[in-house]
Amino acid sequence: MVNSSLQDDLYAVIDLGSNSFHMLIAKTVAGSLQTMGRVKRKVRLAAGLDGSMQLSQEAMERGWECLALFAERLQDIPASQVRIVATATLRLATNADVFKERAEQILGHPIKVISGEVEAKTIYQGVAHTSACSGKQLVIDIGGASTEIVIGEGQQAIHYTSLHMGCVTYLEHYFKDGLLSDSNYDNAIKAAKQILQPIIALYRETGWDYAAGASGTVQAIQEIMVAQRQDETLTLDKLLDIRQLTTQYISIEQLQLPGLSEERRLVFVSGLAILIAIFESLQVSAMGLAGGALREGVLYSMVPQLQRQDIRQRTIDSFITRYHLDSRQGERVACIAKLLLAQLSQPWQLSEAEHGLLTAAAMLHEVGLLIEYKQYPKHGAYIITNTDMPGFTKQQHDLVAKLVRFHKGDVLARDFESLGAHEKLATQLVRLLRLAVILSMRRKNDVLPELVIKEHNNALTLYIDKQWLDAHPLMLSELQQESLYQRKAGWKLTISN
Structure with a gap:
C-alpha cells in the first residue's frame, strides 16, 4: 500500500561521518534545491576505534542514539529519495557490520559505506554544484578520520585521493594530553606531511586556479578571522598566526578564541595542524570556503534536472x-x-x-x-x-x-x-x-x-x-x-x- 503522506518533492541525505552525523533535507523549488532542514550531532565515532580497529560499544551506542532521532524525520520521504552514506571510520572498523546492521534497522534504509575515492569524487561534485569556478579547483575536506584532496575542473574530478588523517584521529594521537604545546603541533604537522608526500609532485604539477576548503576546520578559521576583522581568505601566514594564538593557552580545555564555537573547540587544533601541513606541502597560497561537500554531492546526484553546468x-x-x-x-x-x-x-x-x-x-x-x-x-x-x-x-x-x-x-x-x-x-x-x-x-x-x-x-x-x-x-x-x-x-x- 502506498503511503499517501509521502512528500514527493523532498530529498534526504544522511552522512555518517567520523566526527559528526549529519542529515540534510531539501526540496525542489523553482528549478533549484531549497534546504528544509539540517540536523547535526557530534558523535565522534572515530574516537571509539582502538589499536586493532575495533569500534567500541560506547561509540556505537552514541551513533545509534543519534540515528534514532534522524529516523523520525525520514518517515515522510519516499525511500528512493533517501541516501545514507558512511565514510572513513566505518571503512576502517573491523566490526563495522555490527554497527551497520543495527543502524539499518533503526533507519529503515540501507547504508552505503563508500570508498575513500568515491568520497573524494562526491565531495568534489558537492563543491562543483554549489560554486562557480572557472579553471581548475583544489578542494580540501578534513574529516574526522580522513582527509580528501581533489583537483577538478568544471564537473569533472581530475585527481582525487583520501588520506588516513583526520581531526578526531589526530586529536587522539597528537593532542591526547590536551596540551597546546609546540611539540604537539610539530608532531601532528610532521605526520600529516609524511602522509601527503606521495601526492605532492602530481598535485603541484597539475596546479589549480582556486582552492576551496569544504570542512568545518576551514569554516571555523574563517569565523575567527571575521571576529578579528580580517577578510575571509585563508593564507599560511594567517594559519600560523592562529596557531600562535592557540599556544597562548595551556590546554584545549582552556582555549577561547573570539569566533571559535564551543562545538568546534575540541577538534579545532588537530584540524588546524593538518591544514597547515597541506598549505606548506602543496604550497597553497590562498583558500576560500566551499559552498557544499559530501552531502550536497549525494543530494544533487538524486535530482537529474539540476545537472546543469551554469x-x-x-x-x-x-x-x-x-x-x-x-x-x-x-x-x-x-x-x-x-x-x-x-x-x-x-x-x-x-x-x-x-x-x-x-x-x-x-x-x-x-x-x-x-x-x-x-x-x-x-x-x-x-x-x-x-x-x-x-x-x-x-x-x-x-x-x-x-x-x-x-x-x-x-x-x-x-x-x-x-x-x-x-x-x-x-x-x-x-x-x-x-x-x-x-x-x-x-x-x-x-x-x-x-x-x-x-x-x-x-x-x-x-x-x-x-x-x-x-x-x-x-x-x-x-x-x-x-x-x-x-x-x-x-x-x-x-x-x-
Missing part, C-alpha cells in the same frame, strides 16, 4: 521564478551595466568573474518588489542575504546583496566597509549598477543613444547626446540627482555631452 544561471533563474521578477527588465539593466563596465574594465582591472557579480545584481535588483515598493532595495538585500545562492562564495553572496541594497537612493562609502577586501570592488560596481537602473527606467528596449563612460582618478564622466537628454527631461533629472548622491558618498560623477 550554476550561477540556475540560481538566478530560481530567484526569477520564486520571486516573480521581471526578467526582461533585469536583462536590460544587466546589458547597460555590462556596456558601461566593458569601458572601465581596463582602468579598473576587473576580471570576467567580477563582471558576473554585476550581472547577478542587475538581474536580481528588483527582488524586493515582491514585498512592497517604498523600501524595496532594503527588502531585496534581506531576501538575497537569507536565501542560498549556489555558485557564489559567501563573500560574493554578501557583495551581491550589498549591490542590491544600494542600487538607488542614499548611499555612503562606509556602507561597504563590512565587505573587507571586496569593499573597493563593490563601490565600483554599485556606481555602474545605479546608472544602469536609471538608464533603464522606461522599461523599453532600443531607446538609448550611444553611451560613453570614462574614468580619471576614480572620477566618472558619462557622455550622452544632448538632444536625447533634452527630449528626456525626467531621465536627465534622475541622472543629475544621481550625481549628487555619488558626490555625497565621496565619488565624483559628471553627466556630459
Whole structure:
C-alpha cells in the first residue's frame, strides 16, 4: 500500500561521518534545491576505534542514539529519495557490520559505506554544484578520520585521493594530553606531511586556479578571522598566526578564541595542524570556503534536472521564478551595466568573474518588489542575504546583496566597509549598477543613444547626446540627482555631452 503522506518533492541525505552525523533535507523549488532542514550531532565515532580497529560499544551506542532521532524525520520521504552514506571510520572498523546492521534497522534504509575515492569524487561534485569556478579547483575536506584532496575542473574530478588523517584521529594521537604545546603541533604537522608526500609532485604539477576548503576546520578559521576583522581568505601566514594564538593557552580545555564555537573547540587544533601541513606541502597560497561537500554531492546526484553546468544561471533563474521578477527588465539593466563596465574594465582591472557579480545584481535588483515598493532595495538585500545562492562564495553572496541594497537612493562609502577586501570592488560596481537602473527606467528596449563612460582618478564622466537628454527631461533629472548622491558618498560623477 502506498503511503499517501509521502512528500514527493523532498530529498534526504544522511552522512555518517567520523566526527559528526549529519542529515540534510531539501526540496525542489523553482528549478533549484531549497534546504528544509539540517540536523547535526557530534558523535565522534572515530574516537571509539582502538589499536586493532575495533569500534567500541560506547561509540556505537552514541551513533545509534543519534540515528534514532534522524529516523523520525525520514518517515515522510519516499525511500528512493533517501541516501545514507558512511565514510572513513566505518571503512576502517573491523566490526563495522555490527554497527551497520543495527543502524539499518533503526533507519529503515540501507547504508552505503563508500570508498575513500568515491568520497573524494562526491565531495568534489558537492563543491562543483554549489560554486562557480572557472579553471581548475583544489578542494580540501578534513574529516574526522580522513582527509580528501581533489583537483577538478568544471564537473569533472581530475585527481582525487583520501588520506588516513583526520581531526578526531589526530586529536587522539597528537593532542591526547590536551596540551597546546609546540611539540604537539610539530608532531601532528610532521605526520600529516609524511602522509601527503606521495601526492605532492602530481598535485603541484597539475596546479589549480582556486582552492576551496569544504570542512568545518576551514569554516571555523574563517569565523575567527571575521571576529578579528580580517577578510575571509585563508593564507599560511594567517594559519600560523592562529596557531600562535592557540599556544597562548595551556590546554584545549582552556582555549577561547573570539569566533571559535564551543562545538568546534575540541577538534579545532588537530584540524588546524593538518591544514597547515597541506598549505606548506602543496604550497597553497590562498583558500576560500566551499559552498557544499559530501552531502550536497549525494543530494544533487538524486535530482537529474539540476545537472546543469551554469550554476550561477540556475540560481538566478530560481530567484526569477520564486520571486516573480521581471526578467526582461533585469536583462536590460544587466546589458547597460555590462556596456558601461566593458569601458572601465581596463582602468579598473576587473576580471570576467567580477563582471558576473554585476550581472547577478542587475538581474536580481528588483527582488524586493515582491514585498512592497517604498523600501524595496532594503527588502531585496534581506531576501538575497537569507536565501542560498549556489555558485557564489559567501563573500560574493554578501557583495551581491550589498549591490542590491544600494542600487538607488542614499548611499555612503562606509556602507561597504563590512565587505573587507571586496569593499573597493563593490563601490565600483554599485556606481555602474545605479546608472544602469536609471538608464533603464522606461522599461523599453532600443531607446538609448550611444553611451560613453570614462574614468580619471576614480572620477566618472558619462557622455550622452544632448538632444536625447533634452527630449528626456525626467531621465536627465534622475541622472543629475544621481550625481549628487555619488558626490555625497565621496565619488565624483559628471553627466556630459
